[in-house]
Amino acid sequence: MTISEKDVRxxxxxxxxxxxxxxxxxxxxxxxxxxxHFSALSRAGEEGRLVLDRVDPFLFAERETPxxxxxxPVRSAVGKDVLxxxxxxKDTFFVVPRILEEE
Amino acid sequence: xxxxxLTAAEIAGGIAEKKFSASEVFSSCMEAxxxxxxxxxxxxxxxxxxxxAAAREIDRRIAGGEKPGPLAGVPIVMKDNMCIRGLPxxxxxxxxxxxxxxxxxxxxxxxxxxGAVFAGKANMDEFAMGGxxxxxxxxxxxxxxxxxxxxxxxxxGSAAAVAAGYVPVSLGSDTGGSIRQPASFCGLYxxxxxxxxxxxxxxVAFASSLDQIGPFARTVEDLALLLSVIARPDxxxxxxxxxxxxxxxxxxxxxxxxxxxxxxxxxxxAMSASVSPEVREALEKTLSLCREEGAEIVEVSLPVSLEFxxxxxYILAPAEASSNLARFDGVRYGLSSKEDSLLExxxxxxxxxxxxxxxxxxxxxxxxxxxxxxxxxxxTAQKVRSLMKEEFRRAFGSCDLIALPTSPTPAFKKGELVxxxxxxxxxxxxxxxxxxxxxxxxxxxxxxxxxxxPLPLGVQLIASRWGEPELLxxxxxxxxxxxxxxxxxxxxxxxxxRS
Numbered sequence: 001m002t003i004s005e006k007d008v009r010x011x012x013x014x015x016x017x018x019x020x021x022x023x024x025x026x027x028x029x030x031x032x033x034x035x036x037h038f039s040a041l042s043r044a045g046e047e048g049r050l051v052l053d054r055v056d057p058f059l060f061a062e063r064e065t066p067x068x069x070x071x072x073p074v075r076s077a078v079g080k081d082v083l084x085x086x087x088x089x090k091d092t093f094f095v096v097p098r099i100l101e102e103e
Numbered sequence: 104x105x106x107x108x109l110t111a112a113e114i115a116g117g118i119a120e121k122k123f124s125a126s127e128v129f130s131s132c133m134e135a136x137x138x139x140x141x142x143x144x145x146x147x148x149x150x151x152x153x154x155x156a157a158a159r160e161i162d163r164r165i166a167g168g169e170k171p172g173p174l175a176g177v178p179i180v181m182k183d184n185m186c187i188r189g190l191p192x193x194x195x196x197x198x199x200x201x202x203x204x205x206x207x208x209x210x211x212x213x214x215x216x217x218g219a220v221f222a223g224k225a226n227m228d229e230f231a232m233g234g235x236x237x238x239x240x241x242x243x244x245x246x247x248x249x250x251x252x253x254x255x256x257x258x259x260g261s262a263a264a265v266a267a268g269y270v271p272v273s274l275g276s277d278t279g280g281s282i283r284q285p286a287s288f289c290g291l292y293x294x295x296x297x298x299x300x301x302x303x304x305x306x307v308a309f310a311s312s313l314d315q316i317g318p319f320a321r322t323v324e325d326l327a328l329l330l331s332v333i334a335r336p337d338x339x340x341x342x343x344x345x346x347x348x349x350x351x352x353x354x355x356x357x358x359x360x361x362x363x364x365x366x367x368x369x370x371x372x373a374m375s376a377s378v379s380p381e382v383r384e385a386l387e388k389t390l391s392l393c394r395e396e397g398a399e400i401v402e403v404s405l406p407v408s409l410e411f412x413x414x415x416x417y418i419l420a421p422a423e424a425s426s427n428l429a430r431f432d433g434v435r436y437g438l439s440s441k442e443d444s445l446l447e448x449x450x451x452x453x454x455x456x457x458x459x460x461x462x463x464x465x466x467x468x469x470x471x472x473x474x475x476x477x478x479x480x481x482x483t484a485q486k487v488r489s490l491m492k493e494e495f496r497r498a499f500g501s502c503d504l505i506a507l508p509t510s511p512t513p514a515f516k517k518g519e520l521v522x523x524x525x526x527x528x529x530x531x532x533x534x535x536x537x538x539x540x541x542x543x544x545x546x547x548x549x550x551x552x553x554x555x556x557p558l559p560l561g562v563q564l565i566a567s568r569w570g571e572p573e574l575l576x577x578x579x580x581x582x583x584x585x586x587x588x589x590x591x592x593x594x595x596x597x598x599x600x601r602s
Binding site: 008011012014015016017018019020023027030031033034037038040041042044045050052055056057058059064066067069078081082084085086087088094096097098099 | 202203205206299338341342344345346407410411413414415417418425429432433434435436437438439442443444445446447448449450451453454455457459462463465466467469470471473479480482483484485486487488489490492493524525
């Protein structure tokens with residue numbers, strides 16, 4: 001499985017992660033190496049050493065359903081604490097750069 | 104008696120019996136920190152003022168006749184991906200530099216409820232991704248046994264703080280070996296509990312189906328003591344088990360391996376060439392001791408786990424990380440780059456805030472989850488994970504414990520693997536199947552390498568789900584035979600060490 005610079009830039013875009021030009025080359029090489037390791041799984045499947053046809057991909061030893069709390073309104077009262085960490089805020093809002101383009 | 108060589112149990116007992124005070128213990132702890140830190144750099148935050156205040160409060164309450172908790176006055180360090188209200192939590196990253204959590208993690212609540220005093224927050228590989236603590240944005244930590252070597256990772260700071268004698272116990276987190284491997288490199292006991300035993304509320308998530316918090320200690324008694332405090336159900340963590348917890352401290356009282364079955368792994372034979380001779384000898388010695396103590400040595404087979412665990416983990420863990428780290432976007436907390444558009448805010452904040460290893464893993468995770476690749480990678484890895492769980496379940500049908508090395512080598516030198524991340528990944532081969540299978544495991548110190556600067560050698564014991572009593576029992580038997588490693592000599596005689 002070969003991976004190109006274009007592929008790496010596309011994945012970076014999906015991940016909302018800016019990568020500098022000088023980071024691209026090493027990332028391509030890293031991807032080539034790691035995808036080589038991952039190909040052990042498909043090779044083993046082709047050779048019959050891993051039979052995955054009817055395997056449940058989300059197998060759990062036991063399932064405990066998470067507990068439900070009583071359906072009573074509760075004030076979380078965390079607003080002040082949450083806003084205290086805001087890089088930029090105005091009243092009870094987090095301030096971010098403009099999202100929509102001007103008409 | 105030098106306070107810094109006391110165990111947590113001895114400190115709590117001594118304070119309860121008024122042999123010494125929590126404030127004296129905390130002062131001694133801070134002296135050790137100030138002496139050791141110039142060389143070791145185990146801590147990102149030293150909580151001197153808040154710790155002194157907490158220690159004084161413990162003393163005040165004891166003087167007032169209150170019954171002290173099981174850890175009253177015991178100084179403790181927590182990995183910097185766990186929240187303590189009012190103290191910074193950086194996760195070893197520029198992204199969260201300066202962020203102060205507005206709440207306590209469940210384990211922080213439980214520890215302070217038991218009377219423990221927080222001495223600081225420990226250095227770690229950024230967002231728990233790494234095996235050496237060299238990927239911290241705040242610089243590496245040194246191994247107290249040899250300052251030119253790594254303490255392991257990603258919980259390297261937590262391990263170093265105990266090995267250096269700052270504190271008797273600490274907490275780390277383990278997603279693919281990040282407690283067990285540093286325990287192995289630093290001559291300590293390190294336990295990764297069964298998935299679901301310890302609440303992850305307040306642990307900054309790396310891979311939510313693999314992460315667990317666990318203790319480091321120099322003795323099995325302390326390991327059991329810590330576990331008994333932190334292993335509690337928590338409705339705030341949807342994956343926290345409500346199962347009743349046994350008394351872990353009872354498991355170490357009259358330990359015995361008579362009639363127990365300890366398994367070697369058939370496939371390990373073919374891999375043993377990649378394991379250093381001293382690590383192989385340490386494993387053999389541990390198995391001999393088990394046999395002498397009445398255990399039967401049997402064999403189990405784990406072909407899928409040992410051959411395919413690595414690619415499986417390095418697909419699933421980065422996939423989960425790419426989702427968990429999407430929250431770091433410059434909007435609500437942490438680093439925020441000044442940009443003209445929302446998209447640039449995300450791109451540039453994340454580009455500047457994350458280090459190279461974290462970026463590699465986010466990108467890998469994004470790739471394996473992306474359209475066209477999800478089935479071939481993520482879904483395939485999930486199926487392999489299910490096979491591994493089944494394989495372990497069958498193995499535990501014929502044994503009580505499985506013995507393997509923790510790491511193929513003792514601690515390596517700083518700089519040796521930092522430019523070859525995939526080489527570093529390969530060293531996780533024995534630890535990460537345990538996380539994938541949601542099992543408990545511990546690393547124990549089984550001896551030292553020969554040579555001028557002896558290095559600790561770790562051996563790993565794995566149990567079936569909820570098998571912490573089996574692990575603690577076996578470790579207690581082996582401790583009687585192997586002895587206690589104690590604190591590292593570098594900190595006694597070296598520059599910056601204690602006299």
